[in-house]
Amino acid sequence: MGLSDLFEVRIVFDESHLFFPRIIQGLLLAMALVIVVVRGIPTLRAVWAGHRTWPVMDGPFDHLRFFGTLGLTVAYFLLMPPVGEMVPNTGLGFLIVSIPYMAALSVLYLHRRDRRTLLLAMANALIAPVAVWYLLARLLNVTLP
Amino acid sequence: MKKLSLGLCLAATVAGGIATTSAALADTGFPNNLRIVIGSKSTGGDTYQNTAIVAEALAEKLDINVKVDAVGATAAFKTLKRVSNGSTIMMFHDQSYLGYLYGRKGYENPFEEYRIGPTVSINPGSAYLVAQGSPFQGLDELMTACADGTDIRVAIQPGGVSEIGYSAMKNAIRIEHPGKEGCLVAVNRGSQSDKNQAMFDGLADLIHGSVQANEQYTRLPADDQKAMRFVWLTARNQTIQQANPEGMGQTSREDLLQYVEPNVSVTQDGEKNFTFDKEFFFLFNKDMDPALIEELDQALTEIFAEGEIQETQKTSFFIPNFMPSAEAEAYLKDKMSQYATIIDALHN
Amino acid sequence: MDVLSALDPLFFVLISAGAAIGIVFGAIPGMTATMAIAVCLPLTYALDLNHGLALLLGLYVGGISGGLVPAILLNIPGTPSSITTTFDGYPMCQRGEGERALKIGVVSSLFGGLFSAAVLFLFAPVLSDFAIKFSYVEKFLIIFLALTVIASLSRNLLMGLFSGLIGVWLALIGTYDVSVGGNGDTRLMTEAMEPYLSEGFSLLPVLIGLFGVAAILKEAEQGIRENTEGMRITLEKGARFSLGVFRNQGVNLVRSGVIGTFIGMLPGVGGSAASVLSYTQQKNFSKAPEKMGTGVPEGVVASESANNGLTGGALVPLLSLGIPGDSTTAVMIGAFTLQGVQVGPLFIGENLETWNTMMVALVFANLVMFAIMFFAIKYVARVVMVPKYLLYPIIMIMCVVGAYAINYGVMFDVWTLLLFGLGGYLAGKVGIEIAPLVIGFILGGQAEVYFVKSLESFGTYTIFFTKSPIAMVLWGLIVLSIAFSVYNLVKASRRKTQEGGA
Structure with a gap:
């Protein structure tokens, strides 16, 4: 299998409406995981330990x-x-x-x-x-x- | 003089605005403010223009306000289903049943879900073109080449009036050279500019276009990358016959007739030639009062009898084509069943 | 000489009236130049071609320009292409420099408009031949280049990119539309949503929802504290406008004008990409990129000269290919057809007189737009003094009008307002960034079509690199743009840690 085969892609027209959304959803999922690891877990720990409140809950609310x-x-x-x-x-x-x-x-x-x-x-x-x-x-x- | 005409123009606008408030109850079953939704989202396209021409005439005849809203097919059908009191009606063209035949989302059988109203006009411009330097002289050469095993790529917009001509060619190849129709390949594109671009990029051998949008391209010098040639107009011979003799641009009616059947033939069933005219017609809510339909038929009959509207239509290269509701419905039903046969034959 | 005979007083009156009406439409959030033209199209039936075009061109220029007013004063983009104007215009306004920002915007608009008119006049046929060298592959790369702005706009790179992707995802909801060559199937929705969402979310209701309604909800949460007295003070303190602002903006003006004109020329790529792209480029080349987005004139200059550059640009393919460069010029085709005039590659040569009068009209429309706006600004800018309890209800009903009218009467578009207003409000709470999201939303649909269609035609990913020299140049720009934004981010965070340490 040559290198060029690696980049080959065949899009069936009847299915083409799903091609791009799948890529975007894949990327979204991957990024969501990264965000949970990088940001979510530290925030969660801080809230758990009582250092801060949930970001949604702060400030006065009319x-x-x-x-x-x-x-x-x-x-x-x-x-x-x-x-x-x-x-x-x-x-x-x-x-x-x-x-x-x-x-x-x-x-x-x-x-x-x-x-x-x-x-x-x-x-x-x-x-x-x-x-x-x-x-x-x-x-x-x-x-x- | 000019100042005066401006004054008149402004006054007319303002008066038009006020008139609706104080409009005397006209002798009509339609509300004072009739809304015509169209199946296209463009206010620059042929559906809008044809509707605007008819709307203006109707407003004058019925002495009401008529407004054209380019909401697009999905929204238009949805509105039509909801409003049955005759305050909103719809204008569209063959796409309304072709979309159904091609199984497109948002389209249902219009003969079952709505009532078909009168036809008003034809856009005779549907055309197929090749690049100026194409080795293929005419459509027959293209189809023969196809039957001989060369892939012919056709740029179309899928699922409607742009695809029906392509389906017809495929069907003709199927009839004349059974089993070879796979060599005609669709290159699915969107707007006219996308289809032209497919040709400039060398991705299509044949493109769907229109007399109006592509005529000037056919007059470019041969060494221009953008130069094209007509090979087929899908309109009926008699439709083009009715156009003004000047035709479009520098291409006269005589010139245009060269590209219509029987001079270019795409067989429909081995005997008769396939033709396609894009016809504009009204659609109504299924439960709309029949008296209103009758009133509209009557009003249009009078408008077309006066003869002025035909001139307006022809100036914009549209062909007058008035048929009252009943006639229109029977005629379009037959038209749909003919195309259904073609599309079914290709998909089975 | 024929040209002169067409230039009667009525001609100029119509341009002026057009520009004035256009500005009003542009200034109402959700009402666009396209709508202004569609609404006034029936009036042109009574006029001859030259007079009809005068009115339409006035509307076009006015409509595109008016968008900067709500963008700067209310943080609501009046038209999609003024989205980047909000980034710097609104912060300026909050500092009491609303009038200054508006004037900078108007001057930039004038420059962009005249620049593109000159380009149109001198190079239309040549440029259209260049424009058709851009196939789906090159167009995808242009969109991709514009999308790189997300990296440099983000406050937090990770969240910014994530927000941008959400924007793209939202844009894909609906039908893969046949009018762009798709297969007409719906995706990212259930059967029950189809009657409402088969066309997806409309751009303008989403924009005004995210910007206008979300801001009002946020204020409501805070209890709508009136601050007119404070505003009066800042208004008096705020810096005044002087032409000196433009001293160092020559390159910016020209670059943005070129980008605007050029993007306008590419059929289908359309308006919003132009201002986004020129904003990106200004940020990359700026001496103080970290200040962009905090209320600096250069941001307004980049955005506004690009979006008025569109006007001349979009007329290039219209008049030299017969193909509209954007939705507004698409309506103009209708006006030509109704007058029995055909547009196409031979239009200019066959209709020299019309072509010349159009050029006069375009230039004059820009001047009128400038005159009207520049002198009205002083009063318009006072909007910030209107107490919120009066202003916000007005904004709400104007948003409704715009949203309902944008597709000629679809109620779902009005609900979209509220949906995205609430969504934007909540998104802000969890760290999703609105600006990248909006840019993703605006460009997402085009990115899909150009990407998928390229692959459909060529069947290999390598095509994006090997298609043409133009593609390679675009890759160079993309790499540069990403490198710049990464470099700037690193610099900014390093400075932050230094400050924190000190």
């Missing part, structure tokens, strides 16, 4: 704002298509759902909820989606939910 953002966003995404389908292909789903979403998000993020800031937040929640919707969906015919 549960309300973090999960609030996630929850509101999921609700926002879920509501947009069905609302949009009530008046198909007008982008109104985006407009109608964006306003309460923005308002809720702003209020969630506010630390000092006084009249001025709340008013600003409401104005923002109203103006921004309307402006975006009018400019894009109406004037430029961009597809929105």
